[in-house]
Amino acid sequence: MSDDLPSTYDVIILGTGMVESIVAAAVARTGKKVLHLDPNTYYGQLWATLSLDSFELWAKTGTSNTKTLKGEDSFKSLSDKALKYYETQDERDCISDLTFNWNIVEDIPESEEEPKEENASGNEYSIKKIRDVSRKFNIDLAPKLLFAKGPMVEILIKSQVSKYVEFLNVNNILIYIDDAIERVPCSKSDVFSSKSVNVVDKRLLMKVLTSIQSYTEESPFFQEYENKTFLDYLKANLPEKFANFILYSIAAGDQNTPCLEGVQKAKKFLSCLGYYGNSPFLWPLYGSSELLQGFCRQCAVFSGIYCLNREVEAIAVEGDKYYGCASNGILLQSEHLVVSNSLLPQQFRGTGPSVKRAVLITDKSIFPEGKEGVSLLQYPTDDSAATILELSGNTCSVPKGLFIVQIVGNCLEEAIKNLFSEGGDDSKPKILYSLRFTLHQMECTGKLPENIHACPGPDFATDFDAEIRKAEEIFKKICPEEEFFAPLPPEPEPPSDEPDSPEEATNDA
């Protein structure tokens, strides 16, 4: 690789995760000179969206940390200054307990294909057949949804990054309750028109939804539940089934969610209804990483330089200030460094909370009676809940007829056992492929120099609110005087030339 990169910048950004990419665009818009690097050949690190080939490769490389530390001395020759070098680490450390397997035959010989036709669905798939359409898969490592009225949507519109991304409504909000999947009536009009809710329950539900919607800090209504759980409040006011609807699906909570937190989350959900259809959530076509790629594109349009497949081996510090990055035998210098937590040197990196995740490819929808598209299912168990996202062919994430299922939550094995089949049971979707792993959040533990800004990797929330907040916080440290994504002056009409020989147009007029 040729090394014709300029050597000084205002900001170097290491890692193309969500927070890093938002910061990249925000900072570049103010006119700062940005260099954005990523050790991988794709965007997004643990936020990436991958084709099936790349996804399988990612799984195979698995948890193997390929990084070998070189020792500080190997960088000493890069500069005459008295610099201390901290070697970066591998994002692979965020993954553990990774297993995967195919649950279908390797290949179906041509000749056998015809007579096998009458077999039940699921049997006609082979690994080869699915791998042949690898590019039709866009599999997320960290899928997240957008609240229709949330901060991500607001920033996408304000920044105009929204023009790069299209969305689908999450059209089935579901819950697993009493051994069956049910649609959750989300809005008051849903409740009103629902056939599965009787008149008495309708009135109770409407009343609860109304008091949640009208909640403000001052409202005395919930005060008696100050030290109780949201479930306590719901159970006191609703039959258990509906209490669960609201707790798990609308407030995305669990048994321990405090009442006020639950009310606030439920209120947010309800306030996002009706903007883009009758669901509070949006899902980006082609996967979540479209968002971060949109921010990267904007950074590039504002002269940011991008270099993937490019590692920074060590971070150089002079006294108590960050100085530059050692990369590929040269020292790249900048005022600020924005870096993904997962890549932080060991002196600064600690392991935070973790969660189990699974990705399945299946042959049938978990909720065939629903609308085709995106389904969100909450699967509560006695001590926690799993969140299940199912994508069908029209999301551009999977070939028509197949489904991608993303599961988050420590009780996911129970959910998988009850919702899917490994073969035999034709009433349930069959698992053709499955991958399971544990995702650890990395945290910044040491005291970093002031001009290094660390970015969290994917957390376990369903939305991007925390990422936007973090990006804005970092932006304010780098550009204290500037507004976060200040609106741009109206785009000058791009030069639109008339045809080279104007007489042409009038030739036979």
Place this chain on the structure above:
Amino acid sequence: MLYNVWGSVGSAMSVRRPVRSPLPDDERENSDPESDAHHYYIPTKYDMFDLRRSRILPEKLFKVIIIGDPTVGKTSFIQRYVQNSFTKEYKGTVGVDFALKVVHWYDSQVVKLQLWDIAGQERFTWMTRVYYKDTHGCVIMFDLTNKNSFENTLKWKKDLDGKCTLSDGSPVPCMLLANKCDLQDRKVHQADIESFHKENNFIGWTETSAKEGLMVNDSMKFLIEVMMQHEGVNSTINHKKSSLQLVNQEEKKRRNCIC
């Protein structure tokens, strides 16, 4: 193959005899959008010629992306095509995704081209998918005096085909341009380019010089013609989009009020 007529033009420097189109000569002359242009390429269908009799055609908008290694001349090529100028230090407009070029196509058709430049982005062949998204045509460029940039065109092609197709699932029509043909110090042989472009499913190739303005209009004309053909096929399928685009609710309201 349809496009070989042009694909085998080979050298931009050699003056080609126009390929005769089956239209009467006078008619073809009138319909020629650019006076210096030759027909290197014969469309198999003549819908365009028929349609033009109906006069008012909705304008067409095409997104064209230009990719290739650093310094091969992508920005210069766009500048030459759009502004008909060449400056050594031109860097494109900061903050703008694409340059717009309006072409009057056979009198009755207005074609708007969005020319997307990679804008300092992606020095080494890994682009964001959002850049490729919804593209109708592609130019992959290399520098005749830089062998490495020629070899990398394959990586660029693979990156594109891996991340994006036309709406009907077929590969994006991709034209190979060998730029800086005004320079003496060539490192790539024509015969190699010729076989390479065939093996890798480019719709055609030619030498260009953004500096001298050689084959800049002609090559783009060829690409437009191919895109018009695809458009003809695709518009009959009529893909209805069910996806949502985010808009500012207040602005949307305002706009509705004005109407």
